Every structure is written in structure tokens, then in C-alpha cells.
Amino acid sequence: MISGKKQRIDDLAARSAPRAGAAVLDDLQVDGAGHLDDSVGVSLWASAWRRLRRNGVFLIGATIVALFLLLALISPFIAPHDPGAPLLLSEVRQQTNPIPGPREGFPLGADWQGRDLLSRLLVGSRQTLFVGVFATLGGLLGGLTLGTLAGAFGGWVDSLVMRVVDVMLSIPSLLMAFSIAAIAAQPSQWTVIIAIAIVQIPIFARLLRGTMLAQRHSDHVLAARALGVRPQAIVFRHMLPNALGPVIVQATLVLAVAIIDAAALSFLGLGNPDETVPEWGAMLGRAQQYLAGYPHLAFYPAACIITVALGFTLMGESLREALDPKTRR
Amino acid sequence: MLRFIVRRLLQMVGVVVVLSMLLFVWLHSLPGGTVSALLGDRATPETRAALEEALGLDRPIWVQYGAFLSRALRGEFGASTGVLPGTDALTILLNRLPATIELSFCAIAIAVLLAIPLGYLAARHRGSPLDTAGILTSLVGVAVPVFFLAFLLKWGFAIKLHWLPDGGRQSVFATHVTNFFVLDGILTREFDASVNALKHLILPAIALSTIPFAVIFRITRAAVLEVLDEDYVRTAEAKGLTSRVIRGRHVLRNAMLPVVTTIGLQIGALLAGAVLTEKVFNFPGIGDALALAFEQRDYAVLQVLIMAAAVVYVLVNLLVDVLYAVIDPRVRTR
Numbered sequence: 001m002i003s004g005k006k007q008r009i010d011d012l013a014a015r016s017a018p019r020a021g022a023a024v025l026d027d028l029q030v031d032g033a034g035h036l037d038d039s040v041g042v043s044l045w046a047s048a049w050r051r052l053r054r055n056g057v058f059l060i061g062a063t064i065v066a067l068f069l070l071l072a073l074i075s076p077f078i079a080p081h082d083p084g085a086p087l088l089l090s091e092v093r094q095q096t097n098p099i100p101g102p103r104e105g106f107p108l109g110a111d112w113q114g115r116d117l118l119s120r121l122l123v124g125s126r127q128t129l130f131v132g133v134f135a136t137l138g139g140l141l142g143g144l145t146l147g148t149l150a151g152a153f154g155g156w157v158d159s160l161v162m163r164v165v166d167v168m169l170s171i172p173s174l175l176m177a178f179s180i181a182a183i184a185a186q187p188s189q190w191t192v193i194i195a196i197a198i199v200q201i202p203i204f205a206r207l208l209r210g211t212m213l214a215q216r217h218s219d220h221v222l223a224a225r226a227l228g229v230r231p232q233a234i235v236f237r238h239m240l241p242n243a244l245g246p247v248i249v250q251a252t253l254v255l256a257v258a259i260i261d262a263a264a265l266s267f268l269g270l271g272n273p274d275e276t277v278p279e280w281g282a283m284l285g286r287a288q289q290y291l292a293g294y295p296h297l298a299f300y301p302a303a304c305i306i307t308v309a310l311g312f313t314l315m316g317e318s319l320r321e322a323l324d325p326k327t328r329r
Numbered sequence: 330m331l332r333f334i335v336r337r338l339l340q341m342v343g344v345v346v347v348l349s350m351l352l353f354v355w356l357h358s359l360p361g362g363t364v365s366a367l368l369g370d371r372a373t374p375e376t377r378a379a380l381e382e383a384l385g386l387d388r389p390i391w392v393q394y395g396a397f398l399s400r401a402l403r404g405e406f407g408a409s410t411g412v413l414p415g416t417d418a419l420t421i422l423l424n425r426l427p428a429t430i431e432l433s434f435c436a437i438a439i440a441v442l443l444a445i446p447l448g449y450l451a452a453r454h455r456g457s458p459l460d461t462a463g464i465l466t467s468l469v470g471v472a473v474p475v476f477f478l479a480f481l482l483k484w485g486f487a488i489k490l491h492w493l494p495d496g497g498r499q500s501v502f503a504t505h506v507t508n509f510f511v512l513d514g515i516l517t518r519e520f521d522a523s524v525n526a527l528k529h530l531i532l533p534a535i536a537l538s539t540i541p542f543a544v545i546f547r548i549t550r551a552a553v554l555e556v557l558d559e560d561y562v563r564t565a566e567a568k569g570l571t572s573r574v575i576r577g578r579h580v581l582r583n584a585m586l587p588v589v590t591t592i593g594l595q596i597g598a599l600l601a602g603a604v605l606t607e608k609v610f611n612f613p614g615i616g617d618a619l620a621l622a623f624e625q626r627d628y629a630v631l632q633v634l635i636m637a638a639a640v641v642y643v644l645v646n647l648l649v650d651v652l653y654a655v656i657d658p659r660v661r662t663r
Contacts, residue, residue, distance in 0.1 A: 163343075163347075166344060167344055167347045167348060167351065170344050170348065170639055170642055170643050170646070171348070171635070171638070171639050171642065172597060172598040172599075172600055172601040172638060172642060173598070173601070174598075174601030174602070174604075175600060175601045175604070175619075175635065175638055178601075178604070178619075178623055179355060179631075179635060182359070182623055182626070182631070183355065183358050183359055256471075256472060260472070260474045263474045263476075263477075264474060264475070264476060264605055267474075267476050267605065267608075268604070268605075268608070268620055268623050268624065269623070269624050270623060284474070284477060288476075288480065288609075291480055291483075291484060292484075292488055295480075295484055298477065298480060302473075302474065302477045302480075305474060305477075306469070306472050306473050306474075306477075309471075309472035309473075310468060310469060310472040313468055313471060313472055314468065317468070
């Protein structure tokens with residue numbers, strides 16, 4: 001899993017290297033015999049990867065994320081029971097004992113509908129990942145479109161887009177997500193995803209506009225323009241790749257936020273009402289009713305959410321630091 | 330300076346106007362629209378049509394927006410349908426505002442008083458155990474869902490240990506003058522009532538303060554680190570200035586710029602966290618009313634609370650900009 005991560009970052013490095021052209025002098029390596037390392041022109045990504053490889057924080061974050069992805073992939077095969085089947089429903093006593101406790105074959109017990117808690121936690125990783133990834137992708141696509149338009153064209157397009165973004169930013173983001181989710185006549189996983197995605201749009205838009213704007217008058221763009229490269233090609237091939245670093249960092253951090261926000265939406269009853277497919281946020285949101293007597297129902301999904309959110313945050317923050325030219329010391 | 334403030338005020342009016350349009354569109358796109366919200370799904374077509382006419386919903390959309398705007402300016406948002414049926418929505422907002430202000434004030438005070446000194450110390454002693462502990466706390470603080478932290482505090486300190494009350498604002502009888510319960514106790518010399526109200530504030534305020542703490546800590550640390558590296562700090566050291574002067578006049582003052590902005594943004598965003606925290610603790614503030622209004626689709630209350638939240642957010646940001654201009658003279662000329 002980690003070598004796959006490395007491959008991806010190396011690929012990115014290879015692609016952005018010639019254009020970014022950011023040779024880094026402080027990464028010159030001198031070997032034992034006093035010879036300079038050959039790799040003089042090290043791209044931002046390659047030098048970032050070099051430092052990340054030895055960065056404990058990044059490795060912890062990446063390991064958590066890798067395990068989470070692995071779990072999402074294989075959980076249907078390792079879950080002991082069907083997460084949607086009310087296997088212990090006969091044990092649920094509305095008045096005396098609404099939550100069946102742990103027993104043979106059900107190490108964590110069951111939930112209020114007699115469904116195996118362990119299986120729901122394991123399989124829940126899939127839907128949690130699904131919501132996180134699609135909400136982030138939605139925000140990224142929206143922000144990419146707006147930010148690229150604003151940054152690449154400037155002028156009135158820029159003013160218009162930035163006014164829209166300013167207004168979106170003038171409502172607290174979680175409150176806006178609540179409001180958008182409330183519009184849905186039939187709440188589903190998609191209304192949750194859309195609500196969280198829209199809230200992320202202005203953040204990505206600002207980020208991309210900033211990096212695009214900074215590049216409009218930089219040498220490599222001027223050179224491309226002088227060579228007669230078409231405007232679309234300049235934007236997509238010469239400007240966007242350089243914005244990739246901050247965007248990836250932001251996307252990693254947003255993934256954590258999306259998973260937490262999905263839980264908050266469920267908590268307010270604005271989440272996905274369909275419980276057949278388990279999701280950690282919804283599990284945590286629903287568990288509040290049983291908090292006083294059965295706090296474990298909340299603790300398990302919360303622990304999963306916190307671990308995964310922490311994993312993405314650690315990865316994002318260490319990536320940010322590694323990619324920031326200012327902190328290369 | 331005056332011109333700067335006037336310009337920002339005008340911009341703010343623009344944002345609020347666009348916000349009101351968004352709110353109007355939002356109300357119109359709610360499931361089933363206003364009529365279903367008021368009458369329920371089982372109303373006959375005749376009653377629906379009658380109400381549509383009475384509410385002016387058959388008129389062109391811009392006429393409706395104008396009517397909406399003029400009603401909003403007069404503070405008429407209609408009566409609540411779910412939170413407190415029959416009560417005017419604006420009254421609900423005003424009645425519950427003091428509770429949320431009290432809670433937000435405590436939360437921000439905790440966050441700022443802890444985060445700025447700790448952030449400063451962490452930056453001065455980079456890599457020390459204190460620095461690492463601070464960074465870890467702020468990372469975990471962001472990763473924990475606010476309402477779960479509220480759960481955890483309530484479960485541990487209220488339900489299991491019984492150290493603090495598990496919800497509400499006050500559990501003794503007291504006279505109320507301003508509806509700020511802590512203040513009321515001092516005004517009426519019923520200090521027990523003040524202490525009681527404070528006890529009710531502790532847990533929700535801690536839960537609400539984690540995210541502002543995490544963000545302010547990290548920004549303070551980063552800002553101080555950056556400033557410590559500046560040439561003028563080295564110059565000040567070389568000149569032989571005392572470290573107190575360097576710290577106060579050169580490091581802290583310059584590092585405070587991004588911190589002030591962050592505090593402003595966090596105050597504005599506090600209401601979203603308050604929705605979750607107040608719900609967990611049954612704390613009768615605006616957040617709790619919003620949570621109820623979302624649950625019960627009480628659109629009259631929703632529109633007045635959301636508009637109020639946005640206006641407060643914009644106002645706080647305006648205040649931050651002005652403060653920013655006071656601290657940094659360069660901003661004024663821009």
C-alpha cells in the first residue's frame with residue numbers, strides 16, 4: 001500500500017518536474033567520498049518524498065489511511081455476519097434490554113435492531129470512505145472549475161466568481177451543510193455527499209485561484225504564450241499541474257472533515273435514513289439515544305472516525321509541510 | 330480609516346443582500362415548499378390554493394422576494410411551527426440569544442487564553458515536549474467530532490462522576506434581569522445562582538472550545554515561528570534590546586495579525602458547533618433551537634436563525650478587518 005503511495009507521488013514528481021523546474025539546492029546530497037549526489041535538479045515532489053519517507057508523522061498517517069483503504073476493500077469478506085441482518089432481533093427487549101450484549105459469535109454484541117456490531121463497524125468503512133471520497137471530489141470539481149475560471153481569466157470573471165465565493169464563505173460551513181441537507185425531500189447518501197461537497201467548493205476555488213493568479217505573469221507561462229501555445233493548453237498543461245500540490249494537501253484534509261461532517265448531519269437527523277448499509281457517521285449519530293446505558297454503541301464508531309480523520313489529517317499536514325518551500329530547512 | 334470602514338460596510342451590505350436572495354431561494358426549494366411545510370402533506374388542493382393566495386405565492390417571484398425583504402426588514406418572519414408553536418420566530422431568537430452569547434464567550438475565552446500562550450511557548454521551544462503535546466492536542470481536537478466530545482464530557486463528568494450538571498442552564502430558582510444568567514446572579518446579589526449557571530456552562534464550553542483552540546494554537550505557533558525568523562528580530566537582538574521588549578513589541582505584535590483574523594473566523598463559525606453542543610446538553614440557546622428547527626422543519630425559525638447567524642458572521646469579520654487595520658497600518662491604504 002505504501003509503495004503504491006510512493007509510486008503515485010513519484011509519478012506526480014516526474015510529471016511536474018520539468019515544468020515546475022524547482023531545483024532545490026539544500027537537497028544536494030554528499031556521499032561518504034565527498035562526491036555530490038547526481039540528482040542536482042530535484043523537483044518539489046521528489047524532494048518532498050525524500051523528507052516524507054523519514055517523517056514519522058507522515059508514516060503514521062499514511063499507515064492509518066492505507067489500513068483504512070485495505071479494510072474498505074476486504075471487509076465484506078472478513079465480516080463474520082451480514083451487517084444488515086437483524087440476527088439477534090429476538091434478543092432485543094424494548095423495555096428491559098434494548099441492546100443485546102456480547103456473546104458467542106458476536107464479540108461486540110448487536111445494535112438496537114439486533115445487527116452484529118462488529119460486522120457493521122468493519123463493513124461501515126466502505127460507506128464512510130465512499131461518502132468522504134465523493135464529497136471531496138465534488139468539492140474539488142466545483143472549486144477547480146470556479147477557481148480555474150477566476151484565476152486563468154482574471155478581470156470580471158474573477159470578480160464575479162470571487163463575490164460568489166465570498167458570499168458562500170460568509171455562512172459558517174457546517175451550518176450551510178445543514179441547510180443544504182435540509183432541502184432534500186428524500187434524504188439519501190447522495191444528499192449528504194452533495195451538502196458536504198458544496199461547502200468545500202469555496203475553499204478549493206480560493207486555493208486554485210490563488211495559485212493560478214500567481215502564475216499568470218510567471219516566466220513559464222509567458223514563454224508558453226510567446227511560443228503560441230493555445231490558452232487551454234497553457235491552463236491545463238502549464239498552470240494546473242503546478243497547483244496540484246496544495247490541492248492534494250487540501251483534499252486530504254477535506255476528506256477528514258467530510259467524514260466528521262457526515263456524522264454531524266446524521267446526529268441532527270439530516271443524514272441518510274437508510275440503515276441497511278452501515279456508515280460510521282450514521283452509527284455514531286444514532287447511538288446518542290442509547291448513550292446513558294450503552295455508551296459502547298457510540299464509542300466504537302467514534303473511535304473509528306477519530307482514527308481515520310486523524311490519519312488523513314496527519315498525512316495532509318505533513319504533506320503540506322513537505323511541499324511548502326518555506327519550511328525546507 | 331473612516332473611508333476604509335465605510336467601504337467595508339458597503340461591501341457588507343452587498344453580501345447581506347445576496348445572502349437574503351440565497352435564503353429566499355433556499356426557502357422556496359425546501360421539500361414541498363412553504364405550503365406543505367405549513368399545512369402538511371394531506372391538505373386538500375383548495376386549502377393549498379387558498380393559502381398560496383394568502384401568502385402571495387401565486388405572484389411573480391420578484392414581487393415575492395420584495396415582500397419577503399420588506400417583511401424581513403420589519404422583523405416579521407412568521408410564527409414558529411415546531412420549536413415553540415405559535416411564538417413569533419424573532420422572539421425565539423431574542424429570548425435564546427443571551428444563552429448562546431454566554432456560552433460562546435466562555436468557549437472563546439477558554440480557547441484564546443490557552444491557545445495563544447501555549448502557541449507562543451511552543452514556537453519558542455520548538456521540538457520540546459510542550460510543542461509536541463500542543464501539536465498532538467490540536468490535531469486530535471480537529472479529528473474528534475464536536476458532538477462526540479460533548480457526549481464524552483457529559484457521560485464522564487455528569488452521568489458517571491456527577492461532578493457537573495448534565496444539561497440545561499440553571500437548576501436553582503433565580504430572578505432574571507438580563508437573561509445572561511451569570512450576570513443576573515451578580516446583579517441581584519444571588520451569587521449561588523451565578524455559580525450554578527457557571528457550572529452548567531463548563532462542560533458545553535469546553536466541548537465548544539476545542540476546535541477554536543486547535544486552530545488558534547496552530548496559527549499562533551506558525552505565526553510566531555515565522556516572525557522569530559525575521560531580520561528585524563535579529564536586528565533587535567543585535568541592538569541589545571531586552572528580551573521582554575523584543576517579545577512584546579517585535580514578536581507578539583507582528584505575530585498577532587493572522588491570529589486576530591483566525592479568532593474572528595472562529596467566533597463566526599462557533600454557531601455551527603453550538604448547534605451540536607447545545608443539543609447534546611439541552612442548553613436552551615440558539616444552537617439548540619436550530620437543531621430543533623432542522624429536526625421539525627420549522628422554517629420560520631430556520632430563516633430567522635440562519636440569517637442572524639450569517640449577519641453575525643459578516644459583522645464579526647468586519648470588526649476583524651477594522652481591528653486588523655488598527656494593528657497593521659499598511660492595510661488601510663490598500
